[in-house]
Amino acid sequence: MRVYQKVFKNPWSYMIGGGILALLNILLLAATGTPWRVTGGFFYWGIWLFETFGVMVNTDISGVYDGLGPSETLLFNTVSILNLSVILGAMLSALSSNEFKRRKIKNKKQLIVGISGGFLMGYGARISFGCNVGSVFSGIPSFSLHGWIFWIFLTIGAYIGAKILMKYLL
Amino acid sequence: MKEIYLDCMYEVCPIPLIKASKELKKMEIGDLLIMKTDHNCSITNVIEWVEKQKLKMDYVEIDEGEWEIYIEKT
Numbered sequence: 001m002r003v004y005q006k007v008f009k010n011p012w013s014y015m016i017g018g019g020i021l022a023l024l025n026i027l028l029l030a031a032t033g034t035p036w037r038v039t040g041g042f043f044y045w046g047i048w049l050f051e052t053f054g055v056m057v058n059t060d061i062s063g064v065y066d067g068l069g070p071s072e073t074l075l076f077n078t079v080s081i082l083n084l085s086v087i088l089g090a091m092l093s094a095l096s097s098n099e100f101k102r103r104k105i106k107n108k109k110q111l112i113v114g115i116s117g118g119f120l121m122g123y124g125a126r127i128s129f130g131c132n133v134g135s136v137f138s139g140i141p142s143f144s145l146h147g148w149i150f151w152i153f154l155t156i157g158a159y160i161g162a163k164i165l166m167k168y169l170l
Numbered sequence: 171m172k173e174i175y176l177d178c179m180y181e182v183c184p185i186p187l188i189k190a191s192k193e194l195k196k197m198e199i200g201d202l203l204i205m206k207t208d209h210n211c212s213i214t215n216v217i218e219w220v221e222k223q224k225l226k227m228d229y230v231e232i233d234e235g236e237w238e239i240y241i242e243k244t
Contacts, residue, residue: 011210098235099235100234103180104179105180106180106181162184165185170188170192
């Protein structure tokens with residue numbers, strides 16, 4: 001019972017969590033040749049959605065297919081498998097700690113703020129070639145300067161965001 | 171001694187923590203704040219914050235993935 005509590009129920013420390021994430025990212029880079037990224041997968045899915053409904057995306061300019069391996073498709077590729085696995089892993093963790101629960105939407109304000117926040121995040125992640133995972137978590141260890149610049153502006157943005165949240169949204 | 175109930179259901183970090191700190195400022199010494207949340211990160215960061223503030227607190231898992239946090243203003 002004590003072991004169950006420690007391993008599955010209580011949250012792990014930041015040090016242990018960060019260490020495991022770093023180790024897994026190294027293994028992922030060794031195995032697939034690309035470090036962990038997230039929003040690229042949604043980018044591919046978005047293009048798939050557009051193309052399915054007959055909207056042509058200029059893939060020559062945006063270099064979409066450069067990031068995909070020979071046997072990968074817009075729907076089924078390394079990033080989308082990673083994304084689905086993150087959801088699956090999080091679900092397993094919630095189930096094993098007996099905390100799995102369907103979360104409702106609190107009110108209209110939360111819905112509107114959520115949708116607009118998600119839109120801005122998605123747009124920002126695309127024009128900056130990645131999210132905090134692809135740019136900071138994977139970019140900085142890959143010795144990419146863009147990760148540091150991303151990180152500085154992420155901090156400024158989060159600061160402004162927190163001010164807006166405190167002043168207008170709560 | 172008053173009991174103040176704070177509904178933080180379906181809300182994610184850092185909103186429950188900010189709501190609690192705003193509420194605590196308005197409360198008087200000896201009052202009890204009862205927060206209800208379904209976000210397990212809130213348990214971690216509210217406990218961390220309350221310990222830094224040196225306030226008395228406790229929490230109970232009232233249902234699967236649902237908690238009540240009790241904070242006493244001292």
